[in-house]
Amino acid sequence: MSLNHFKYFKRGIGDRYDGWRIRKVDIIFRVISYFLKSRNDSQNFFEEKIPVEQLEEFIKKHKEEMPDLSVMHVVMAALVRLISQRPQLNRFVVWNKIFARNHFNISIAIKRSLTDDGEEIFIKPYFMPEDTLQDVVRKVQMELNTLDEPGVQKDADLIAGILNKLPDLLLRFVVFCLSWLDRVGIMPKFVHKISPWHCSFFLTNMGSIGLEPIYHHLYKFGTCSVFIAMGRKSTEYVMDSSGNIEKKRHIGLKFVVDERICDGFYYASSLRLLNKILANPEQLLSPPQSVIIDEGVGKKRMNTSKK
Numbered sequence: 395m396s397l398n399h400f401k402y403f404k405r406g407i408g409d410r411y412d413g414w415r416i417r418k419v420d421i422i423f424r425v426i427s428y429f430l431k432s433r434n435d436s437q438n439f440f441e442e443k444i445p446v447e448q449l450e451e452f453i454k455k456h457k458e459e460m461p462d463l464s465v466m467h468v469v470m471a472a473l474v475r476l477i478s479q480r481p482q483l484n485r486f487v488v489w490n491k492i493f494a495r496n497h498f499n500i501s502i503a504i505k506r507s508l509t510d511d512g513e514e515i516f517i518k519p520y521f522m523p524e525d526t527l528q529d530v531v532r533k534v535q536m537e538l539n540t541l542d543e544p545g546v547q548k549d550a551d552l553i554a555g556i557l558n559k560l561p562d563l564l565l566r567f568v569v570f571c572l573s574w575l576d577r578v579g580i581m582p583k584f585v586h587k588i589s590p591w592h593c594s595f596f597l598t599n600m601g602s603i604g605l606e607p608i609y610h611h612l613y614k615f616g617t618c619s620v621f622i623a624m625g626r627k628s629t630e631y632v633m634d635s636s637g638n639i640e641k642k643r644h645i646g647l648k649f650v651v652d653e654r655i656c657d658g659f660y661y662a663s664s665l666r667l668l669n670k671i672l673a674n675p676e677q678l679l680s681p682p683q684s685v686i687i688d689e690g691v692g693k694k695r696m697n698t699s700k701k
Contacts, residue, residue: 410579412586412617413486413493416690420657427490427654433612433619436487438658440649441607442665444469444672446627447643452675460531465645466599467534469624470500471527471678472671473595478523480664481688484594485655486617489577492655493617494688498523501593501618502534505603515541516590523685527678553588573615591616601626607648619652 408415430436446465453463460467477484477498484495499520517537521530557565575581586592591613600607600623607625612618625646631639651661671677 408491410488410493411583412497412579412592413495414688414691416485416492416494416688418690419492423492423654423657427487427492430654431490432614433487433652434614436653437612438651438653438661439609440651440661440665442647442649442669443644444647444669445642446645448673449645449675456679460528462531462535463527466597466624467531468527468672468675468678469647470534470597471525471530472668472675473500473597473622474498474521474523474525474530475671475678475682476664476668477594478682478685479667480660481686482656482660482690483620483664485688485690486619487652487654488579488617492690494691495594495617498594501590501596503590503596503598504538517541518590518593524681526681527675553585576615576617589616591618593618594620596621597624598622599624601645607646609648609650612650612652619655621650623648 449465486493499518501518504515519533519537596618607623610621610623629643632642634640
């Protein structure tokens with residue numbers, strides 16, 4: 395699958411094959427990446443609790459038409475819809491420069507079996523901003539089916555096996571070269587394709603192993619600016635305005651984000667929108683009414699021949 399899903403703009407000087415250089419940016423964001431040089435320096439933390447009752451009713455209603463449907467699929471579809479309206483969340487910073495990613499994908503960590511030696515695998519489905527919940531379920535299942543095909547060796551496992559055979563000194567040199575090539579935007583595309591760290595969002599479902607979500611750090615290698623951990627279904631008792639105790643069930647979402655790609659108000663507004671989407675998941679069955687393109691890219695590079 396091609397990396398360049400969003401073919402609205404021509405590639406110009408300073409752009410990468412995986413993103414457009416942001417030209418229109420506030421002076422604070424132009425400078426801040428020179429002081430906060432890595433994602434580990436720039437991490438902010440958010441937490442949201444998503445009511446689960448309505449999601450469970452929605453899934454039960456549509457389970458027949460989408461047998462594989464789960465809460466995780468709904469959350470992923472909500473993230474796809476969120477990106478269609480809040481494109482700055484799909485930015486990343488490399489070598490002190492801000493880029494708008496020219497595709498949208500989500501890296502997902504999956505534990506094949508709930509044992510200490512159970513294999514952990516990664517999938518990285520690509521989505522279009524117009525995708526519906528049905529599209530998300532289908533694309534995720536396609537990725538999983540590919541991994542289960544007999545006789546198919548995953549590219550990531552093949553490369554990891556080769557790197558594992560290298561002596562320490564040579565391995566350090568190879569990793570240094572890959573990191574440098576990534577910084578200047580010329581890392582081989584096949585590495586980008588299999589790397590779980592080159593993604594729009596990284597999503598891990600802690601609930602699948604019975605845990606609450608954690609704040610997971612952002613990776614220094616790669617381009618991921620948002621890490622999301624989803625927890626198990628939990629119950630809490632809260633007091634309403636009349637003094638009555640109510641039983642509430644929710645799923646916790648914890649976000650670790652790179653503060654250099656957008657400001658705090660943009661993040662807060664985006665989380666409010668995510669809550670609204672998940673409160674009304676029926677809207678995910680239809681494409682969005684419109685898709686917003688990152689204003690930092692610039693309309694002068696609009697490639698009308700590829701619309």
